[in-house]
Amino acid sequence: MSGNTFGHVFRVTTFGESHGGGLGVVVDGCPAGHPFPHARIAEQMARRRPGQGKLTSARQEADAVQVYSGLEPETGLTLGTPIMMMVGNSDARSHHYDDLAALYRPSHADYTYDARYGLRAVAGGGRASARETVGRVAAGTLAEDLLAALHGIEIVAWVAAVGDVVLPAVDEATLTRAQVDASAVRCPEGHVAEDMTAVIEAARKQGDTVGGVVRCVVRGVPAGWGAPVFDKLTADLAKAMMSLPASRGFEVGDGFASTRLRGSQHNDPFVKDERGQVRTVTNHSGGIQGGISNGEAIRLAVAFKPVATIFQPQQTVNRAGEAVTFQARGRHDPCVLPRAVPMVEAMAALVLCDHMLRARLATMDGLRR
Numbered sequence: 001m002s003g004n005t006f007g008h009v010f011r012v013t014t015f016g017e018s019h020g021g022g023l024g025v026v027v028d029g030c031p032a033g034h035p036f037p038h039a040r041i042a043e044q045m046a047r048r049r050p051g052q053g054k055l056t057s058a059r060q061e062a063d064a065v066q067v068y069s070g071l072e073p074e075t076g077l078t079l080g081t082p083i084m085m086m087v088g089n090s091d092a093r094s095h096h097y098d099d100l101a102a103l104y105r106p107s108h109a110d111y112t113y114d115a116r117y118g119l120r121a122v123a124g125g126g127r128a129s130a131r132e133t134v135g136r137v138a139a140g141t142l143a144e145d146l147l148a149a150l151h152g153i154e155i156v157a158w159v160a161a162v163g164d165v166v167l168p169a170v171d172e173a174t175l176t177r178a179q180v181d182a183s184a185v186r187c188p189e190g191h192v193a194e195d196m197t198a199v200i201e202a203a204r205k206q207g208d209t210v211g212g213v214v215r216c217v218v219r220g221v222p223a224g225w226g227a228p229v230f231d232k233l234t235a236d237l238a239k240a241m242m243s244l245p246a247s248r249g250f251e252v253g254d255g256f257a258s259t260r261l262r263g264s265q266h267n268d269p270f271v272k273d274e275r276g277q278v279r280t281v282t283n284h285s286g287g288i289q290g291g292i293s294n295g296e297a298i299r300l301a302v303a304f305k306p307v308a309t310i311f312q313p314q315q316t317v318n319r320a321g322e323a324v325t326f327q328a329r330g331r332h333d334p335c336v337l338p339r340a341v342p343m344v345e346a347m348a349a350l351v352l353c354d355h356m357l358r359a360r361l362a363t364m365d366g367l368r369r
């Protein structure tokens, strides 16, 4: 397996390199008859793209998605056949990467790609570049649109920490993308967003980078999605999030903080609500128990590292193993957190859409039309 495909029923294969002809995705397993969400995909692609201001890489890419297959031309409905989406690369400055063929950037993927394949696409970092996520965000937004249409599901991610600046809490029941996008850093609390911006600006001026945490809530997932052993929702979400470039940690519910609680504090008591629905009073579990959704909001967090490309001299070795000093050039993100927000939303949508379709195949009721 090459590791370019994700999902079981709703399957995506991404393709393309950062400085090649373009990048995209083939989606296989999308149900027929769904109105293709062109506008929604364009919106999420705009939130993902570089060139959004001083906090992101200055590379200018329009990232307009072309759809090559899988839609009925007259109606724009999905045909149930593979959907191929692609964006071109127009602002690649490959000469900035000339030195990199012969040396290994510290904490980037040059050495490990060489170790794995014996060669690599040097310019722009090839598939190690976050440009690979173009295909994920396009496919994830289609998945999100299916989840919204069939179950009214809403997915909202936000920047919850940058360096030492931490957003204490938000109202996860009502938070909207508009509130998240009120600041360029994508933190919904104004004064915290300002502090985060200052930290990113300071890092950028020092030629350095800074990491942080994206949190995400998924509202409206019914009880009963997931699988009990290997393909637990927790496990699939962990794999999805940890497949994002620069991700270094993953939590569901209270995550690592749950280790500081007693069972008596962490347990989520069950009650029946006014509609006779089984609910929990609290949601420390993050909406998943035994690998299966319990009908509460799914709450997760992803930690992103301070990315590798800093504009300071660094010690490394070349392909011959000789010690050299490396000085980066080009356009890079001083902090990837604001752009990671739509990527986390997309990966959550891909996992949940796959499990929505799998849940339908799991029972006789789901199979009856």
Ligand SMILES: Cc1cc2nc3c(=O)[nH]c(=O)nc-3n(C[C@H](O)[C@H](O)[C@H](O)COP(=O)(O)O)c2cc1C
Pocket: 057, 107, 108, 109, 128, 129, 130, 244, 245, 246, 247, 305, 307, 308, 309, 331, 332, 333, 334, 336, 337, 339, 340
């Ligand atoms: C939105 C986003 C933007 C990124 N931009 C850069 C960048 O400008 N420079 C860089 O060195 N790494 C960047 N990265 C991270 C690299 O793609 C990643 O660190 C590299 O592939 C090595 O993989 P690893 O960090 O997951 O081990 C970015 C990641 C994300 C999510």
